[in-house]
Amino acid sequence: MDDEFEEFVRARTPALLRSAYLLTGDQHLAEDLVQTALARTHGSWRRLERAGNADAYTRKVMYHLQVRRWRRRRFAETPLEHVPEQARNLAVPDGGDLSDAGVDLRRALLRLAPRQRAVLVLRYFEDRSEADAAALLGCSIGTIKSQSAKGLARLRVLMAAEPEAQGVRRA
Secondary structure (H helix, E strand, O other): OHHHHHHHHHHHHHHHHHHHHHHHOOHHHHHHHHHHHHHHHHHOHHHHHHHOOHHHHHHHHHHHHHHHHHHOOOOOOOOOOOOOOOOOOOOOOOOOOOOHHHHHHHHHHHOOOHHHHHHHHHHHHOOOOHHHHHHHHOOOHHHHHHHHHHHHHHHHHHHHHHHHHOOOOOO
């Protein structure tokens, strides 16, 4: 049993991390999210292994955990005397480099509302159906449709404004 679970973890962790990173916008939070989802998957491994849906279960746990985090009360920020420099590493979690368009898309995704970001990741990054996304996020198909439309519209605005914000003009 443990050998099969270890094989599952090795095979699926990179894909889970990519999705978690797009949901959270932070490498460390993404790693925590995947680790927690995999721990819960391990607890149900016998049942999942027989049914053959361990990946779907792990992703569903991951999305539910993230939605729960979004719904929790936000922590107040503490102002610092000196702002530390932010890392300029804009690489994808698995080590691949992003193109300039990918960097712009990443920045724009991080500026979306959490629910819109989750819907867009599920629908367009993971190619899930509206029904699948609704089931994973625990909402109606109508909510998925409206959040997709609003998220895509906002993403278009953000992507169009990104070069101007950096002083670059599009040809």
